[in-house]
Amino acid sequence: MSDSTGTILLIDDDRVLVELMSDQLRAVGHHPLAAFNGTEGLHIAAQENPDLVLLDVMMPGMSGWEVCERLRERSSVPIIMLTARDEEIDKLRAFRLGVDDYVTVPCSFAEVLARVEAVLRRTRRRTAPAAGFRSGGLSMDFALRRVMAGKRAVELTVTEYRLLETLARRSPCPVCLDTIVGEVWALGADTGFEQVKHYVWTLRRKIEPDPDNPRHLVTVRGFGYRLQ
Numbered sequence: 001m002s003d004s005t006g007t008i009l010l011i012d013d014d015r016v017l018v019e020l021m022s023d024q025l026r027a028v029g030h031h032p033l034a035a036f037n038g039t040e041g042l043h044i045a046a047q048e049n050p051d052l053v054l055l056d057v058m059m060p061g062m063s064g065w066e067v068c069e070r071l072r073e074r075s076s077v078p079i080i081m082l083t084a085r086d087e088e089i090d091k092l093r094a095f096r097l098g099v100d101d102y103v104t105v106p107c108s109f110a111e112v113l114a115r116v117e118a119v120l121r122r123t124r125r126r127t128a129p130a131a132g133f134r135s136g137g138l139s140m141d142f143a144l145r146r147v148m149a150g151k152r153a154v155e156l157t158v159t160e161y162r163l164l165e166t167l168a169r170r171s172p173c174p175v176c177l178d179t180i181v182g183e184v185w186a187l188g189a190d191t192g193f194e195q196v197k198h199y200v201w202t203l204r205r206k207i208e209p210d211p212d213n214p215r216h217l218v219t220v221r222g223f224g225y226r227l228q
Helices: 015-027 038-048 064-074 088-097 109-126 158-168 177-184 193-207
Strands: 007-011 031-035 052-055 079-083 101-104 132-135 138-141 146-149 217-220 224-227
Touching: 007 015, 007 038, 015 031, 015 109, 031 038, 038 052, 038 064, 052 064, 052 109, 064 079, 064 088, 064 177, 079 109, 088 101, 101 109, 138 158, 146 193, 158 177, 158 193, 158 224, 177 193, 177 224, 193 217
Parallel strands: 007 031, 007 052, 052 079, 079 101
Antiparallel strands: 132 138, 138 146, 217 224
């Protein structure tokens, strides 16, 4: 399988559209999976681990917004919203939830395919295994689970390390709070954003030269955090 083809999960209540797009995706080398409501989509995503999700917003029962939130709680799978909603407020909401692209319909299949393949290529480059992280005086070795601030070894708790590694593996991209909670804490854990803020606070006191004016672990207001 090339960097621009993969298993694509379509979640949309429009059966005709899903079947048509499935045929078109299959014809160019993708492996399509179909779900006709949010609950079914989440189940298939958990079972099949797709490479990308094409997600409608307006569905009966569980909306695309809720599906996106639940996917982000458990996975960093690339998501493209495919919807007739073209208001800026909807696009901003989607990107804040962590989608990778937002496509308004009607549009050509050629455009959808180009966006799918671009996201797959970009994501696979971004998620290629990395040996570590280095920026300024801060460095991480993922294999050894070692963190250095200058020449000083930094002792971290298990949760602190998971949080730092989650941010480091996506650097320099910001990571939303939902993704942090989903990857750092076990599924079903009673974890709120205040707990995330607490661990960010403790991390800054261990890795930052000036914790009150952080230069590595920075807040992206209204979204989450970035390691730089």
